[in-house]
Amino acid sequence: xxxxxxxxxxxxxxxxxxxxxxxxxxxxxxxxxxxxxxxxxxxxxxxxxxxxxxxxxxxxxxxxxxxxxxxxxxxxxxxxxxxxxxxxxxxxxxxxxxxxxxxxxxxxxxxxxxxxxxxxxxxxxxxxxxxxxxxxxxxxxxxxxxxxxxxxxxxxxxxxxxxxxxxxxxxxxxxxxxxxxxxxxxxxxxxxxxxxxxxxxxxxxxxxxxxxxxxxxxxxxxxxxxxxxxxxxxxxxxxxxxxxxxxxxxxxxxxxxxxxxxxxxxxxxxxxxxxxxxxxxxxxxxxxxxxxxxxxxxxxxxxxxxxxxxxxxxxxxxxxxxxxxxxxxxxxxxxxxxxxxxxxxxxxxxxxxxxxxxxxxxxxxxxxxxxxxxxxxxxxxxxxxxx
Numbered sequence: 001x002x003x004x005x006x007x008x009x010x011x012x013x014x015x016x017x018x019x020x021x022x023x024x025x026x027x028x029x030x031x032x033x034x035x036x037x038x039x040x041x042x043x044x045x046x047x048x049x050x051x052x053x054x055x056x057x058x059x060x061x062x063x064x065x066x067x068x069x070x071x072x073x074x075x076x077x078x079x080x081x082x083x084x085x086x087x088x089x090x091x092x093x094x095x096x097x098x099x100x101x102x103x104x105x106x107x108x109x110x111x112x113x114x115x116x117x118x119x120x121x122x123x124x125x126x127x128x129x130x131x132x133x134x135x136x137x138x139x140x141x142x143x144x145x146x147x148x149x150x151x152x153x154x155x156x157x158x159x160x161x162x163x164x165x166x167x168x169x170x171x172x173x174x175x176x177x178x179x180x181x182x183x184x185x186x187x188x189x190x191x192x193x194x195x196x197x198x199x200x201x202x203x204x205x206x207x208x209x210x211x212x213x214x215x216x217x218x219x220x221x222x223x224x225x226x227x228x229x230x231x232x233x234x235x236x237x238x239x240x241x242x243x244x245x246x247x248x249x250x251x252x253x254x255x256x257x258x259x260x261x262x263x264x265x266x267x268x269x270x271x272x273x274x275x276x277x278x279x280x281x282x283x284x285x286x287x288x289x290x291x292x293x294x295x296x297x298x299x300x301x302x303x304x305x306x307x308x309x310x311x312x313x314x315x316x317x318x319x320x321x322x323x324x325x326x327x328x329x330x331x332x333x334x335x336x337x338x339x340x341x342x343x344x345x346x347x348x349x350x351x352x353x354x355x356x357x358x359x360x361x362x363x364x365x366x367x368x369x370x371x372x373x374x375x376x377x378x379x380x381x382x383x384x385x386x387x
Contacts, residue, residue, distance in 0.1 A: 002044070003042070003043030003080055004080070005043065005158075005162075005245045006043065006158055011041065014040055014041055015041055016061070018148060018151060025142065026114055027114050027144070028059050028114045029057065030116045030117075031115065031116070031117045031132075032118050033120055033123055033124050034118050035048070037148040037152075038055055039320070040148065042055065044067075044080060045080055046069070046073045051097075052089075052097040052098075053070075055068075055083075056110070065083045066085040066108075067081070067085070067087070068097060069086065070088060070089065071088040071090055074086055098128060101132070111139060112139055114139065115140050116141060117136070122322060146327045149327050153326055154339050155343060163247045163249055163343055163364075165244040166241075167242070167251075167364060167376055169197075169242040169249075170241070171378050172201050173194045173201070174238070174253055176194065176197040177194050177197075178255065178385065181236065181257065182230065182257075182387070183231055183232050183387050185230050186230070187226050187227070188227060190212060191212050191225040198240075204244070206319060207324045208324060210225065211223060211240070213358075214237075215230075215231065216356040219351050219352060219356050221309060221349060221358060231257065233259075233261075235254070235255070235260065237360060239252035239253075241324055243318075243319055243324075245318075249316070250324065252347060252363075253361065253383060254268055254359055254360075254382050255385055256383070258386070260384065263355070267357065268359050268361075270359075271350055271359040271360065272361055275380070278292070278312055278313065278330070279346055279363075279374070280371075282346075282367055283370060283371045283372060284339055284369045284370075286337070286338045287336070288336035289333070291313065292311075292332075292334070292348075295346075296312070308348065308350060309351050310347065310349045311331040311347070312330040314330065315342060316344065316345055328344065339367060340367050341367065343365070343367070345362055346364070361380055363375070363376050
């Protein structure tokens, strides 16, 4: 995503939502770290998440948006992001980003204001976090890691358009995968076909690697492809994401080279019924726990509850490595509430290590006022491929 993908007015609307939330929570300044939040507010599409980065965001709309980032990202911020000032560290020689943060806060007399800080997984080094705590002291009033994520969970019409395009590309790649499967092909070769189709049809690089397992690796819930060769009677599970301007759609399907075993057919039918129960419960205003409980009930009544080792589903975001997920979760004791315009995955699983077997069907749905819309058009049935 870059600033060219949306009208500036949409960025302004997003910023106003953040400022209103900051006002309601008694914050003067928010230090924004998460790359997806930076994308949402400025349009930046850099890989600056590999190092320290911070957007100094004031509750006052008259205050400039100041980004702190590596000098190596300056050109992309100039060309592709709506920011007012770019302050950098680590150009020809290393320098200290936390000293840059300190100096910038002091220059604008922000150090003694009420400050909030994002503390996202993967993107804030513990050494930097500890030093920021020391720098801010009592002026750090709150850690607001999910504030922006909660505001961006409901997608705009433009964002939904991008997700639909991503879903179409995902469908094309899954169809290509199904059409390529044959004995003697390696898991890696099959994955290459998926990636070739994704990129050839306009997808960006997905934020998370493909999961593709077969044979006795079917019990691996997030197994990446290997040199293993496909064989007659193999079960196969493939899951991946497609992106359009970083907006992601995910899909997962279950395949079999030849006729599936009776056990695979049994477990697959339970999983698909759990997916259907989840989907039937999703609509505007429903607590996110309810679709989860509906899927859990189906799996538990079939006797597989202890093998349900993964979330029932979660919010789908513009992806930045290593994840495309949003904090919203249909799982456990979630307090989230589904709203029209959200996009969530549906993927209640069953994985039985002892039997070297596993099933997960993954679809994305758009939450609507009266239910939800399934975004993929690829068959959700167990796909039997002649071998």
